[in-house]
Amino acid sequence: METTFIFVKPDGVQRGLVGEILNRFERKGLQVVGAKMLRVDEDLAGKHYAEHEGKPFYPGLIKFITSSPIMAFAIRGVDAVTVSRTLIGATNGRKADPGTIRGDFGLSGGFNMIHGSDSIESANRELALWFPEGTLEYDKSSNLWT
Numbered sequence: 001m002e003t004t005f006i007f008v009k010p011d012g013v014q015r016g017l018v019g020e021i022l023n024r025f026e027r028k029g030l031q032v033v034g035a036k037m038l039r040v041d042e043d044l045a046g047k048h049y050a051e052h053e054g055k056p057f058y059p060g061l062i063k064f065i066t067s068s069p070i071m072a073f074a075i076r077g078v079d080a081v082t083v084s085r086t087l088i089g090a091t092n093g094r095k096a097d098p099g100t101i102r103g104d105f106g107l108s109g110g111f112n113m114i115h116g117s118d119s120i121e122s123a124n125r126e127l128a129l130w131f132p133e134g135t136l137e138y139d140k141s142s143n144l145w146t
């Protein structure tokens with residue numbers, strides 16, 4: 001079992017896609033073990049996207065992520081990191097496969113509705129950053145179906 005970190009970006013929240021996006025994770029069999037809505041400040045955005053500092057799109061990315069509230073979730077399940085990235089799809093909505101979140105709901109390369117951790121190491125780093133209070137645990141019986 002793994003826990004990964006996702007957040008619905010400002011465009012996804014403003015477009016009313018939080019329920020649609022979360023539904024896809026829940027239907028797949030992944031569990032929500034943490035949830036919060038917040039306005040991201042520049043400090044948190046910079047720490048989260050530190051790997052992209054210095055790239056041409058970085059200033060616009062920080063401006064985008066800090067522009068309006070987001071909804072963050074800790075998501076748990078078997079291979080949760082990889083499965084979540086598969087549900088999310090390729091970075092650019094025009095290249096993302098139909099059936100993925102980005103493939104079904106967007107055309108933009110940057111305004112792509114959702115973030116998902118790209119490795120177990122990233123997930124652990126991001127969960128510590130966004131959910132320093134920790135995540136929740138389910139009773140063992142809740143995993144009967146996987």
Ligand code: RTP
Nearest residue numbers: 057061090091109110111112114115116117118
């Ligand atoms: P994310 O980290 O948000 O889950 O997205 P990702 O792994 O699919 O893509 P990544 O390379 O980590 O880029 C982070 C976010 O920066 C914006 N971006 N814009 N205009 C551009 O060329 C460009 N490239 C990246 C996107 O919002 C991307 O999700």
Ligand code: MG
Nearest residue numbers: 115116117118
């Ligand atoms: Mg990334």
